[in-house]
Amino acid sequence: MPFDVPTLRKEFPTLQRDLDGHRLIYLDSAASSQTPVAVLDAMDRYYRWSRSNVHRGVYQLAEEATDLYEGARTKLATFVDADPRGIVFTKNATEACNLIAYSWVRRNLGPGDALLTTVMEHHANLVPFTYAAKDLGFEVRHITLTDDGQLDLDAARDLLADGRVRFVAVSHVSNVLGTINDVATIADMARAANPGAIIHADGTQAVPHLPVSFRDLGIDSYAITGHKMLGPTGIGALIARPELLDSMEPFLSGGDMIRDVTLDGATWNDIPHKFEAGTPMIAEAAGLGAAVDMLTELGMDQIRAHERELTGQLIDALAGINDVTVHGPRDLDVRGGAVSFEVAGVHPHDVGAMLSSTGVCVRVGHHCCKPLMKCLGSNATARASVHVYNDADDLPPLVEGIEAARSFFAR
């Protein structure tokens, strides 16, 4: 049984807002999700009751704060089916991708090596690696797309064939096309070509919407971000195999990540602490823990089923408008709820502004995926994306707004 969206919506304060007489219709969860009261309460409890720093405090507040923080790690580990020692908290998914880029890629790849990524990556899962390539002289290869916006696995096989690919960075779910990539198969292919290859996936758009088992994906590391999964801003995580983390040199250094420090050097703490330098995001971790609780309670299978159905309705509604092109796969089995579209003759900025005037929030632009935009032959698209609090009632205002933009801006 799907959950009751109108009731659920009451848990999200910003959605109660009225914009010039229009109900706020939030279709931009792929950029950032709304935050439920339970998450705000969890952060508030920390600030109002246990406000102090974590680790090594001998007084009660400090022990409570440590329990909140480490408890969130355990919750997240259970949620994504990973080892808690493999959960490194970061400020966002971008930092998580940079962590693996600095601590593994930059310390292992050089001339003669290759890194494989895709043309659909978010800049977060692309630029840290091309930047490293520029400094270190390894080659970057890109998996291209099939006509329906999926990764071309035949092309991937060719790119892997010479065995020089030592690192793979691939998104689990595209924030523009919605495509759900078969990360496990790509990992198998990469290891078949080079058994030592490290596979990193960007799970930012997956974890909020699909049941995810890090163990079952069979990869080495995985980046996620809190603010897209009903959690607060300012927290994300790198999820990794503990053995990989153990073998890596630290990235950020400073307090809390050391075992011993002398004037000239330092020895590192155990994982995951070795990768968490400085005072961590304590309130944010407590908030993320509460977000994970809520997602678990709603049930990731139920969430996926609900969003799958709604995404189908969204695509049908958009595709039914004259002059509207929808990007990404039509097969709902391989796509999540981020739906990019274009209105012929109307610039996405104008579509977005028109929708905004009736309280409909969509994102317009390149969505931090400039190489993908180029593949689509486009400078920018509009994108509507759904989450647990959206339902079919949100679609008519979207369609009406687009129709209005068409007649308003038609030349």
Added chain:
Amino acid sequence: MPFDVPTLRKEFPTLQRDLDGHRLIYLDSAASSQTPVAVLDAMDRYYRWSRSNVHRGVYQLAEEATDLYEGARTKLATFVDADPRGIVFTKNATEACNLIAYSWVRRNLGPGDALLTTVMEHHANLVPFTYAAKDLGFEVRHITLTDDGQLDLDAARDLLADGRVRFVAVSHVSNVLGTINDVATIADMARAANPGAIIHADGTQAVPHLPVSFRDLGIDSYAITGHKMLGPTGIGALIARPELLDSMEPFLSGGDMIRDVTLDGATWNDIPHKFEAGTPMIAEAAGLGAAVDMLTELGMDQIRAHERELTGQLIDALAGINDVTVHGPRDLDVRGGAVSFEVAGVHPHDVGAMLSSTGVCVRVGHHCCKPLMKCLGSNATARASVHVYNDADDLPPLVEGIEAARSFFAR
């Protein structure tokens, strides 16, 4: 006129807590300060009213969120007397120190060069540089202490004399000794020896307690952290001369920090955005803005005057107990309100635990300053530190707790 502490205390929810019948006496602000209701409200307003991502959104929520975020930057710039284009938000002070270590030190220093720091640095302002030295082979030199816990500027002059010091990392205020270092003079000395030297200071313990003008310090960069200045966890900043930032390559890369991205490379956005990759700490910035407002309203001169007097009383109270040694300068003009002490024959853990049993929160351990501990000939100390919400009423319970620990643990 000093402000009214008992009234002010009501603004801090955790301080209202009662621990087994004892009033909570929080003397650990050097680890993390309490957070006032105004800061929690500012974050709540974002989450409950304008929850969305920043930058480039064409709808109203996104513009509000952007205003909150960029408004916080302006507030912080005014507060520390710096150019807003020189404010880079980070997750904490540790990340800020790593930023300058990766984007400047690691790209500029090598064999034959030297970096000057001090024996009193927090690991955050030391390990990123010794770690870089290990990778890149430059030399690290350390300013030693005078008998009263100040930096030995004669020693500093000698260390600078050969002109090979190209980077200086020094704390503005010590988190263990309380010493206020004369950063401006050290900067002058370093530039006299090598005009191109870059001077970086750790302002983490200064900005919450003293009036600070980044411009007047005459340095190049400065690290601070939100959670010690009445702000939330999960936010800090590197404050830097815009020209220095402009000349530096980015550190973290990904979304929002780029101008253009192709499959093989990227061009960078303008400062400060070039250094802020990914979704930023939006709620946290809003909270930090409110914290800055509160500090400004109380008046940094008043805060300093209040804490100066209270620190004097604290030192006198501690020094009056038998077998207690107080570390750091006695001259209140050159010291802030972090007071480390030791009780002969009683391990700091036992002092801390005993104090905790009557609601008094102090920190015990090495305070992330292992090299300094070694200089003090000690493995660990206890530390009481004050902030705006402390007053003389907090001292008798501290003294009684220490006395109790002495008689309880005396062998």
Added chain:
Amino acid sequence: MSMEDLYQEIILDHYRKPKNRAPALDNEDVHVHHSNPLCGDEMDLRVRVVDGNLDAVVFDGEGCSISQASASAMTQAVIGRELKDGLELAEDFRLMMHGDEPSRADDLLDGVAFQGVSKFPVRVKCALLGWMALRDAIETYQSGASAHSVTHDD
């Protein structure tokens, strides 16, 4: 955020029937190309100078209604002006976009209709695109060159 603040009728007229929009210009003295990679706008501006005056100004490009309409209104406001005067008018428009009252409202002609755009920070750069291209074209001409390409920041 009301549509009327942003999309005044004058703006829509310029968007629907742009003035001085053309892919080429006879006897052109300067051609500048401006782009904004972050929103994908592209603008070509061509200028012919006669006796120190902006004799002809044409634009071409791709972008949202605001950027296209603003460029159109710009050409009308500046054609026939001395180069220096064109620069001053561009500065007046720029300040207006940052919230100031325009000091030369009459000279901006339809350009004043864009005052409301200043309330929409994300769109300010759209309205400025044509004007910044003009400024660049004049400065390029003054420096003795004939072509220039600029990538704008967000």
Added chain:
Amino acid sequence: MSMEDLYQEIILDHYRKPKNRAPALDNEDVHVHHSNPLCGDEMDLRVRVVDGNLDAVVFDGEGCSISQASASAMTQAVIGRELKDGLELAEDFRLMMHGDEPSRADDLLDGVAFQGVSKFPVRVKCALLGWMALRDAIETYQSGASAHSVTHDD
């Protein structure tokens, strides 16, 4: 957090009058040095083995009351035991520190007084220091070596 949970009278007795505390041991077979840089605790443990039994165990070091008292109680509980039995008892103590009921409460002697420490996560490693040193000493002996040095994590 009550002082009584943590500092039971038995613990304080061991702290004030430690048993088997000595800087040296005649005919020692193994000497291990354990330190915890994060709280500065240092522990030297010396063991003499006779006929496969822990004939003598002495400790010396610096640290808080819990670490010193726990090491003292440990020596009393293990002297005279077979090496394997000593290892098992160390494991029982370790599990107790992580919240389990001790299965050999009687054999732990005064060691059971430390059960309350498990509620104070920061202090658990203090209580464990001596026991971990013992485990290391036995394993070092079994491996044929006579000295070992270990740095513990937080």
